[in-house]
Amino acid sequence: xxxxxxxxxxxxxxxxxxxxxLAEDADLYQAGMTSHASVNVMLALEGAxxxxxxxxxxxRSVFESIRNIHAALSELTGGR
Amino acid sequence: xxxxxxxxxVEKARAIGREIARLHADDVDRQARFxxxxxxxxxxxxxxxxxxxRELGGLGATVPxxxxxxxxxxxxxxxxxxxxxxxxxxxxxxxxxxxGSDATQGYVREICDKKWLVASVTSEVGVGGDLRRSVCAVxxxxxxxSIVKDATTISYGAQADGLLLTARRHPDSAPADQSLVWLKxxxxxxxxxxxxxxxxxxxxxxxxxxxxxKGRADQVLREGFGDIAPLSMVPLSHLLWGGxxxxxxxxxxSRARAFVRAEAxxxxxxxxxxxxxxxxxxxxxxxxxxxxxxxxxxxxxxMVNKIDKDHLLSIGYALRLNNLKxxxxxxxxxxxxxxxxxxxxxxxxxxxxxxxxxxLRDSFSAQLMINNDRLHMTNxxxxxxxxxxx
Ligand SMILES: Cc1cc2nc3c(=O)[nH]c(=O)nc-3n(C[C@H](O)[C@H](O)[C@H](O)COP(=O)(O)OP(=O)(O)OC[C@H]3O[C@@H](n4cnc5c(N)ncnc54)[C@H](O)[C@@H]3O)c2cc1C
Numbered sequence: 001x002x003x004x005x006x007x008x009x010x011x012x013x014x015x016x017x018x019x020x021x022l023a024e025d026a027d028l029y030q031a032g033m034t035s036h037a038s039v040n041v042m043l044a045l046e047g048a049x050x051x052x053x054x055x056x057x058x059x060r061s062v063f064e065s066i067r068n069i070h071a072a073l074s075e076l077t078g079g080r
Numbered sequence: 081x082x083x084x085x086x087x088x089x090v091e092k093a094r095a096i097g098r099e100i101a102r103l104h105a106d107d108v109d110r111q112a113r114f115x116x117x118x119x120x121x122x123x124x125x126x127x128x129x130x131x132x133x134r135e136l137g138g139l140g141a142t143v144p145x146x147x148x149x150x151x152x153x154x155x156x157x158x159x160x161x162x163x164x165x166x167x168x169x170x171x172x173x174x175x176x177x178x179x180g181s182d183a184t185q186g187y188v189r190e191i192c193d194k195k196w197l198v199a200s201v202t203s204e205v206g207v208g209g210d211l212r213r214s215v216c217a218v219x220x221x222x223x224x225x226s227i228v229k230d231a232t233t234i235s236y237g238a239q240a241d242g243l244l245l246t247a248r249r250h251p252d253s254a255p256a257d258q259s260l261v262w263l264k265x266x267x268x269x270x271x272x273x274x275x276x277x278x279x280x281x282x283x284x285x286x287x288x289x290x291x292x293x294k295g296r297a298d299q300v301l302r303e304g305f306g307d308i309a310p311l312s313m314v315p316l317s318h319l320l321w322g323g324x325x326x327x328x329x330x331x332x333x334s335r336a337r338a339f340v341r342a343e344a345x346x347x348x349x350x351x352x353x354x355x356x357x358x359x360x361x362x363x364x365x366x367x368x369x370x371x372x373x374x375x376x377x378x379x380x381x382x383m384v385n386k387i388d389k390d391h392l393l394s395i396g397y398a399l400r401l402n403n404l405k406x407x408x409x410x411x412x413x414x415x416x417x418x419x420x421x422x423x424x425x426x427x428x429x430x431x432x433x434x435x436x437x438x439x440l441r442d443s444f445s446a447q448l449m450i451n452n453d454r455l456h457m458t459n460x461x462x463x464x465x466x467x468x469x470x
Contacts, residue, residue: 042465055470059394
């Protein structure tokens with residue numbers, strides 16, 4: 001799951017750094033992800049993992065780091 | 081009104097709107113001149129510090145109260161309301177991000193203490209109305225900085241005491257990596273590039289200027305504009321502008337109501353036909369007012385004590401806040417337009433007590449102050465993931 005998240009961040013996150021080597025808890029917004037780019041990341045994650053983020057998850061803190069994204073996806077997939 | 085006014089800050093602002101701003105509104109509009117009488121009264125009453133928390137030297141008014149002051153002033157004169165609104169958007173935003181910075185707290189206190197009027201410099205040649213991008217950059221050497229900004233529009237630039245300006249954090253920064261910079265009196269010069277001869281909002285005196293500034297490094301706010309914008313600047317802009325536009329709409333409906341009442345008194349035999357139109361208008365005004373104040377209460381709740389970042393940085397909140405601006409800015413023009421057939425030729429004349437011309441012209445600025453299409457584009461992006469499921 002982690003690797004897939006990193007690939008999506010690499011493609012859509014518009015980060016100033018390499019998403020494949022970024023620390024798990026690095027702040028993605030600090031790394032250059034705009035709110036516009038974060039929506040594209042959300043869309044790509046929903047497509048790739050066949051999930052829908054409910055509105056309560058659509059906020060900055062949930063998409064702020066790879067670890068937080070991982071946690072949100074795990075909750076939605078129930079570890080599937 | 082020369083002696084000081086009694087009452088709460090809201091009552092004082094409303095009295096200034098009614099008794100001073102209104103008196104000069106047509107002259108301000110005709111000559112495209114700064115509403116100095118009303119703004120000086122606001123200053124004399126200490127209302128330039130109204131929105132700032134008491135511990136930073138202000139009056140600690142709530143956000144709904146500040147919105148109400150904007151509305152009251154705008155009912156008398158749209159330009160006065162807008163000047164007051166823009167000043168408080170800047171000053172309260174600065175105060176909201178002063179925690180943890182002695183320097184910023186000190187500057188906010190100084191602004192309140194010296195009753196300075198603060199202007200806003202976000203728009204720039206090359207980026208237009210895109211708040212979240214800058215061309216110019218802060219150039220820091222040691223503990224001083226310098227900056228040059230080619231600004232497309234600075235309301236009351238020539239009359240303000242200081243400027244709050246957006247710029248890239250560093251000459252190497254990306255366009256969206258912005259800082260907010262405070263320029264005090266004496267820190268900057270303004271070179272006016274052309275005229276401000278517009279359809280409406282003429283008294284805001286908002287021509288393009290070339291700004292050249294310098295100052296101490298601690299005048300650059302520590303918190304990045306990427307956080308300041310969604311947490312305070314954008315919500316406050318939409319809310320306080322909303323208050324101004326509500327004031328314009330309220331004034332138009334009140335002129336229409338006065339006209340219908342005069343008709344009814346001539347023939348007290350059931351409401352005149354224009355009464356139906358008035359009923360329609362009153363309903364629209366009520367929903368507009370409810371929207372503005374409900375959103376102001378919600379924001380106030382997320383602001384007091386500690387900023388509720390989780391709430392303010394959610395997609396749902398961003399969407400609703402943009403919708404407030406979209407609905408308010410279109411409602412004002414629609415409501416003034418709909419008042420016209422009620423007042424008829426008396427609304428069309430510039431010299432009648434029921435005149436709607438100035439209000440109509442002023443109301444058209446609302447959809448341009450951050451172009452509505454920009455907000456629709458942002459919302460279109462957010463709606464790709466928003467479910468409206470809560
Ligand atoms: C009364 C008044 C007072 C003002 N006071 C100030 C002030 O004190 N300080 C200040 O900094 N500014 C001020 N402004 C400027 C204001 O905030 C906006 O920057 C300005 O009105 C936008 O001008 P624009 O229409 O040329 O630019 P834009 O917003 O760039 O719009 C131009 C055109 O481009 C389109 N467009 C461009 N980009 C996009 C996009 N991404 N998505 C969708 N559409 C897009 C728009 O739809 C529009 O057709 C004031 C404006 C007014 C009317």
